[in-house]
Amino acid sequence: MLGFERYGNGIARGMAVTLRNMFRRTITTQYPEERLNVSRRVRGNILGWSSEKCIGCYTCARSCPHGCIEITTSSRGARGPVAAPCNQACPAHVNAARYIRLIREGKPDEAVAVVREKIPFPSVCAYICAHPCESSCTRGQLDEPIAIRMLKRYAVDNDTGLWKQRSRVAPPSGKKIAIVGSGPAGLSAGYYLSKLGGHSVTVFEALPEPGGMMLVGIPAYRLPRHILAADIKEIEQAGVTIETNVQIDAPESLLEQGYNAVLLAVGAHEAIGIGVPGDDEPGVLGGVDFLRQVNLGRRVELGNRVAVIGGGNTAMDSARTAVRLGAGEVTIVYRRTRAEMPASAEEIEDALAEGIKIVFLAAPSGVTSKEGQLLLECLRMKLGPEDSSGRRRPEPIEGSQYTMPLDNIIAAISQRPVVPASFAVDTDKSNRIQVEKETLTTGKKAIFAAGDAVLGPATVIEAIASGRQAAISIDKYLGGSGDIDETLASAEEIADRASGPSEDWRPGVAAIPLGGRLDGFDGVELGWSRESAVFETERCLRCDITYNVEKYRLNGGLCIYCGLCVEYCPFDALYMSYEYEHGWYRFGQRLLEQEQLLVPDKVKPSGYAHPEIEETLPQQTLLIDRD
Amino acid sequence: MTAAGTISQASALASDWPGNFWLHLLVFALIILAFVILTVIILIWLERRLLGRIQVRPGPNRAGPFGLLQPIADVVKILTKEDTVPGWGDRLVFWLAPLVAFVPVLLVFAVVPFWNGALLADLNIGILYVLAVSSVASVGIFMTGWASGNKYSLIGAMRDIAQLISYEIPMMLSLAAVVLVAGSLSLNEIVAAQDVPYILLQPMGFTIFFIAALAEANRTPFDLVEADSEIVAGFNIEYSGMKFAILYLMEYSEVVFIAAIATSLFLGGWRGPFLPPFLWFVIKMFAVFFVLIWIRGTLPRLRIDQVMAFAWKFLLPLALINLVVTGAQVVFWPQAPYWSLVPINVTLLAALLLLWARFFRLGGSRVGI
Ligand SMILES: Cc1cc2nc3c(=O)[nH]c(=O)nc-3n(C[C@H](O)[C@H](O)[C@H](O)COP(=O)(O)OP(=O)(O)OC[C@H]3O[C@@H](n4cnc5c(N)ncnc54)[C@H](O)[C@@H]3O)c2cc1C
Ligand code: SF4
Ligand code: SF4
Numbered sequence: 001m002l003g004f005e006r007y008g009n010g011i012a013r014g015m016a017v018t019l020r021n022m023f024r025r026t027i028t029t030q031y032p033e034e035r036l037n038v039s040r041r042v043r044g045n046i047l048g049w050s051s052e053k054c055i056g057c058y059t060c061a062r063s064c065p066h067g068c069i070e071i072t073t074s075s076r077g078a079r080g081p082v083a084a085p086c087n088q089a090c091p092a093h094v095n096a097a098r099y100i101r102l103i104r105e106g107k108p109d110e111a112v113a114v115v116r117e118k119i120p121f122p123s124v125c126a127y128i129c130a131h132p133c134e135s136s137c138t139r140g141q142l143d144e145p146i147a148i149r150m151l152k153r154y155a156v157d158n159d160t161g162l163w164k165q166r167s168r169v170a171p172p173s174g175k176k177i178a179i180v181g182s183g184p185a186g187l188s189a190g191y192y193l194s195k196l197g198g199h200s201v202t203v204f205e206a207l208p209e210p211g212g213m214m215l216v217g218i219p220a221y222r223l224p225r226h227i228l229a230a231d232i233k234e235i236e237q238a239g240v241t242i243e244t245n246v247q248i249d250a251p252e253s254l255l256e257q258g259y260n261a262v263l264l265a266v267g268a269h270e271a272i273g274i275g276v277p278g279d280d281e282p283g284v285l286g287g288v289d290f291l292r293q294v295n296l297g298r299r300v301e302l303g304n305r306v307a308v309i310g311g312g313n314t315a316m317d318s319a320r321t322a323v324r325l326g327a328g329e330v331t332i333v334y335r336r337t338r339a340e341m342p343a344s345a346e347e348i349e350d351a352l353a354e355g356i357k358i359v360f361l362a363a364p365s366g367v368t369s370k371e372g373q374l375l376l377e378c379l380r381m382k383l384g385p386e387d388s389s390g391r392r393r394p395e396p397i398e399g400s401q402y403t404m405p406l407d408n409i410i411a412a413i414s415q416r417p418v419v420p421a422s423f424a425v426d427t428d429k430s431n432r433i434q435v436e437k438e439t440l441t442t443g444k445k446a447i448f449a450a451g452d453a454v455l456g457p458a459t460v461i462e463a464i465a466s467g468r469q470a471a472i473s474i475d476k477y478l479g480g481s482g483d484i485d486e487t488l489a490s491a492e493e494i495a496d497r498a499s500g501p502s503e504d505w506r507p508g509v510a511a512i513p514l515g516g517r518l519d520g521f522d523g524v525e526l527g528w529s530r531e532s533a534v535f536e537t538e539r540c541l542r543c544d545i546t547y548n549v550e551k552y553r554l555n556g557g558l559c560i561y562c563g564l565c566v567e568y569c570p571f572d573a574l575y576m577s578y579e580y581e582h583g584w585y586r587f588g589q590r591l592l593e594q595e596q597l598l599v600p601d602k603v604k605p606s607g608y609a610h611p612e613i614e615e616t617l618p619q620q621t622l623l624i625d626r627d
Numbered sequence: 628m629t630a631a632g633t634i635s636q637a638s639a640l641a642s643d644w645p646g647n648f649w650l651h652l653l654v655f656a657l658i659i660l661a662f663v664i665l666t667v668i669i670l671i672w673l674e675r676r677l678l679g680r681i682q683v684r685p686g687p688n689r690a691g692p693f694g695l696l697q698p699i700a701d702v703v704k705i706l707t708k709e710d711t712v713p714g715w716g717d718r719l720v721f722w723l724a725p726l727v728a729f730v731p732v733l734l735v736f737a738v739v740p741f742w743n744g745a746l747l748a749d750l751n752i753g754i755l756y757v758l759a760v761s762s763v764a765s766v767g768i769f770m771t772g773w774a775s776g777n778k779y780s781l782i783g784a785m786r787d788i789a790q791l792i793s794y795e796i797p798m799m800l801s802l803a804a805v806v807l808v809a810g811s812l813s814l815n816e817i818v819a820a821q822d823v824p825y826i827l828l829q830p831m832g833f834t835i836f837f838i839a840a841l842a843e844a845n846r847t848p849f850d851l852v853e854a855d856s857e858i859v860a861g862f863n864i865e866y867s868g869m870k871f872a873i874l875y876l877m878e879y880s881e882v883v884f885i886a887a888i889a890t891s892l893f894l895g896g897w898r899g900p901f902l903p904p905f906l907w908f909v910i911k912m913f914a915v916f917f918v919l920i921w922i923r924g925t926l927p928r929l930r931i932d933q934v935m936a937f938a939w940k941f942l943l944p945l946a947l948i949n950l951v952v953t954g955a956q957v958v959f960w961p962q963a964p965y966w967s968l969v970p971i972n973v974t975l976l977a978a979l980l981l982l983w984a985r986f987f988r989l990g991g992s993r994v995g996i
């Protein structure tokens with residue numbers, strides 16, 4: 001009997017594992033700020049794998065806590081049947097998976113060309129995109145999503161302008177289009193209509209400079225102005241005329257002036273007030289109004305103690321801007337908890353790092369002013385049951401009033417579009433212009449609408465996607481083909497894959513030190529070096545490429561049927577049955593003959609992919625609600 | 628080999644430092660108390676942090692920087708808990724037990740040299756004293772088990788006694804070998820005699836000592852005295868408040884104690900180049916802590932039959948062989964140079980371990996306790 005050898009070996013390996021763990025990055029859930037919900041899933045006994053669906057991405061192998069899945073794939077890949085999740089998640093369908101590969105191959109200029117195929121604002125997006133792609137990135141299920149935005153930033157920082165050589169310009173069509181509003185929606189639509197539709201486009205902007213919310217909302221420390229200016233210049237070079245300081249009141253009159261179509265892309269620029277008695281006291285500012293003043297370089301008098309009401313990105317931007325204007329004590333008041341905050345986690349972290357305090361579970365109930373200072377009266381809140389948006393509804397606690405003495409209050413709760421009655425278009429109760437979903441036509445002939453004016457406050461990339469949609473629709477309306485796609489990157493050659501994706505976490509992102517940040521509006525985040533960028537690209541699982549799987553083995557002796565692999569597989573290539581006894585028998589019996597995965601005759605996929613049967617499955621959550 | 632070694636007497640601390648016998652007692656009693664409590668606090672923090680890292684989570688990190696104040700928060704929490712005495716228990720014994728358990732552990736430190744001559748009492752029977760006094764702690768543990776009037780407490784306490792008696796024997800035999808090599812029972816002299824740390828000269832002795840010490844201090848994988856999954860919390864199940872705090876302190880002081888003894892007897896104690904002796908002592912102790920925590924984070928708990936069998940069938944014979952071999956080396960080859968003894972003994976350790984592993988077999992028939 002080889003007792004000691006076996007035990008000794010086991011002990012030594014165990015000690016090695018624990019030692020290695022000491023140097024790994026820790027993972028934790030900080031209750032109650034973060035609540036981890038694990039979806040319902042199935043445990044069962046038959047685990048099956050479908051060779052047709054599997055693309056050899058290694059996700060399952062890496063998700064398995066016991067390392068019992070072994071995959072060998074060919075190194076030659078081909079384009080798979082479905083687009084990568086990142087690509088699908090992007091409102092404008094920018095092919096992130098592809099440009100990540102190009103960056104890895106050392107071709108940032110080709111990567112920018114890939115981005116340019118879908119959006120005219122590559123640099124802006126590289127700096128401030130809300131990156132829905134990262135939220136759906138497969139890699140995020142394993143550890144951290146690929147830092148797609150930072151990779152794009154690396155690409156635009158190292159662009160050589162290669163895309164211009166392949167740029168297509170349509171012959172003039174002789175049609176004239178007026179666009180109201182120079183935000184991302186208006187400018188994107190204008191760019192495509194002018195460049196690929198051949199129409200002559202004029203953009204009217206009420207403010208002295210073009211850019212919309214990108215200019216007057218997003219602060220310069222997140223989006224440096226020269227970056228925005230460069231993207232806009234490219235659009236002007238494509239033939240778009242921008243007329244600033246022109247306020248449009250009646251789109252009908254534009255049609256009378258000879259324009260063939262009008263696009264309303266007026267954004268959402270009216271701050272919604274706090275809605276409590278006294279919210280019109282002097283010293284109470286609207287979030288976007290405040291940012292607009294600052295961003296247009298106008299003087300804004302701010303006192304030392306500032307409270308910002310709200311929990312979205314506008315609140316974060318207002319607070320961080322206030323700090324930069326010299327306010328010493330900035331407090332964000334939010335009525336729910338951090339877990340429910342709509343602002344992005346990075347923004348919250350940055351705000352906290354810059355010394356901004358956040359008061360959770362408090363809502364204003366009144367404002368009074370006394371001896372030149374404002375008194376903000378707040379009520380403590382507690383979280384009640386979930387509302388329709390899935391977030392828990394805050395409920396006031398009786399008699400928990402308290403007051404905060406302040407110099408200024410900034411209401412950054414939300415925005416709504418300003419649609420003057422003279423536009424004569426249908427709006428809903430949040431003032432959003434009502435359009436036909438597919439074509440973006442308003443009730444009026446030849447008048448279209450796009451961007452935040454239709455969506456309500458959204459994101460730049462959604463506005464761009466909406467602008468593209470409007471461009472297609474307007475081009476078709478004017479008798480064009482509606483084809484605004486162009487091929488700017490060279491035809492893709494899929495290089496051989498040397499090895500599976502790397503095991504590492506994201507490299508860190510450098511930022512200018514805290515000390516240097518607060519007295520100016522310089523860009524906070526610094527870009528990546530080539531090394532960091534390539535390092536990051538190596539983590540990508542290449543979800544859109546299929547590799548021929550030569551060997552797929554599950555070590556039945558190690559598998560604990562946790563079902564994680566089934567859940568992680570982005571392509572539904574794995575399934576597990578819940579025929580416990582039955583399955584066990586069949587699986588067990590054949591396991592003895594051949595140690596390989598068996599395909600059961602009845603395929604019952606996990607609830608992950610089938611929400612309709614989810615109700616009947618046992619629910620699992622890691623943390624129990626205690627309050 | 629003589630005990631004097633190469634350390635000159637001049638560098639040793641006078642035995643009545645700082646000048647007077649009673650003052651010496653007082654000062655060292657305070658130093659020891661402070662040292663033990665401080666080390667225990669650091670140890671508890673270190674253990675929780677390291678276990679956290681091992682389990683890929685940060686460990687306590689809210690109280691103070693890096694969670695450094697966590698032990699203090701814990702102490703405050705424990706001390707403010709209600710102090711209860713079980714109705715069916717034996718009140719007097721219940722009160723006394725934590726003290727009976729804790730004091731002996733503290734007493735052991737009287738003979739631990741922090742550097743040359745810096746110890747409360749340089750007893751010429753140091754090791755004997757250590758073994759004798761430390762075993763008394765088990766009486767305290769047994770008292771807790773008895774006085775709680777709870778079957779789980781009693782089972783825990785019984786396990787402790789069984790474990791202690793079993794492991795005391797290989798431990799003593801392994802220390803006897805050290806005494807043979809050093810030619811003295813005084814800890815300070817044993818340290819002074821270690822021109823080469825005895826972990827190299829006595830690899831087998833160290834292995835046996837270390838395993839036995841783990842068992843005596845009820846550390847994983849021998850923590851079945853307090854195996855939650857079997858006997859809830861073992862001997863201290865009925866304790867709360869201050870009394871629980873003392874038991875907790877006792878458990879961790881035992882860890883400090885085995886680290887201190889391992890350091891003194893096998894790792895060269897306060898000896899080492901460049902750094903001040905006291906620092907060497909502490910560094911080595913913390914190295915031992917690290918290994919203890921590492922083991923705790925890795926190995927699962929043994930069953931009681933495995934524990935017993937391991938002591939009697941594995942450690943005891945090896946300890947006997949080690950004693951005979953060491954005796955032979957000391958008698959027949961007293962002038963043996965280190966460069967030949969070290970490899971010989973290490974090879975012997977490996978050979979014997981492998982050989983014994985083949986003999987060693989568990990169970991076969993019924994299992995008791
Ligand atoms: C503070 C803040 C921070 C944000 N941060 C981000 C971020 O980090 N990432 C992200 O993706 N999104 C962010 N957004 C959202 C994003 O900026 C908007 O969703 C996007 O700019 C909307 O684009 P749009 O073209 O629809 O409208 P806008 O960008 O709002 O442009 C509308 C333009 O129309 C002009 N206009 C309005 N009425 C008239 C009129 N009658 N005549 C002429 N001109 C008119 C306005 O002056 C404005 O310039 C942020 C928004 C805010 C407020
Ligand atoms: S792993 Fe790569 S290809 Fe897959 S979703 Fe993430 S970025 Fe896209
Ligand atoms: S996760 Fe799915 S697609 Fe990816 S290798 Fe595993 S089975 Fe194939």
